[in-house]
Amino acid sequence: MSNEWLDRWREGRIGFHRDEVHAALARHWPNLGVAPGSKVLVPLCGKSLDMRWLAQRGHPVLGIELAGEAIEQFLAEGEGEISRYHGDSFDISRQGNVELWRGDFFHLHIEAAAEVGAFYDRAALIALPEATRQRYAFHLAQLIPPGSRGLLIALTRAPGDEGGPPFSVDAEEIRTLFAANFELVHLEEGEPESGSGFRESVWALTRRGPRT
Template sequence: MDNEWLARWRQGRIGFHRSEVHPALVRHWPSLGVKAGTKVLVPLCGKSLDMRWLARHDHPVLGIELAGEAIEQFLAEGVGEVSRYHHDSFAVSRQGNVELWQGDFFHFHIEAAAEIGAFYDRAALIALPEATRQRYAFHLAQLIPPGAGGLLITLRRAPGDDAGPPYGVEAAEVRELFEPNFALSHLEDGAPEPGSGFRESVWALTRRGPKV
């Protein structure tokens, strides 16, 4: 999976990248009640413009991405000086209120996530094959503190279409993956996308446990 992901970025096969901020983020993020100044984790972030939207709305952003091409493109398309450093196995780049950690999401540990208070997943879960999604949901739960919330956007493919990535993730699987550690609220289902038949689903998640 990692090699395929890196090849897509090298070859420019990034049809999953949106050239505008996701409308579901704009619609639903305010309803989560995430306080200004709360750092937002964005797993498998690519060069998503959603990170800049979050940063403009007073959220420091920590994006994790395996492909160096994605990070360099994000920085080149942005404005402002870039600072760089290393943290364990990650190469970290910071531009404005966004810091991008290049490396394996599953190697990002709680010690580095101490300041994270929310998350946003538009294309992480659906980028992973079924065998890896359980691991992803569990690892995400380890990084998000009790009481913290986030937004999850999944998609469903047409019946019989099992191709990917992006992979279709049905509502039943979302509940199976996340309900052990999160309270879930299904916010909306989108209309089928022209040409692909994909239908996105939007979920609000809150990490179970006492608020800190």
């Protein structure tokens, strides 16, 4: 998966990237009850404009991305001074309220995510093959403190279309992956996108466990 992901960025095959903020984020985030100023973890973030939307609403953003091309494009397309440093096996870049860590999401330790209070997944889970999605869900649960909330946007493909990435992840699998550690609320199911047959589903997740 990692080699294919890097190849896509090197070759500019990034049809999954949106040139606008995701409508479901703008529609549902304000109703999640995320505490003002909470740091938002964005796994496999690419150069998503959704991170700037979150930052503009007062949320520090911690984006994790393996492809250096994605990070450099995000920074080049933004405004403001860029600072760079290295820590915890990641190359880290910061611009404004967005901090981008270049490296493997599965190498992110809980200490590095100590200030995280929310998360947003638009294209992380669906970028991973089935064998890796259980590992992803467990690792995400380790990083997110009890009571914290997030938004997950998944998709399903048309019947008979088993390609990917992005991979098809249906409601049953989402519940199987996350229900042990998160309370789930299915917020909406989109219409099939013309040309692709993709259908998006939007979920609100709250990390189980006592609040600290």
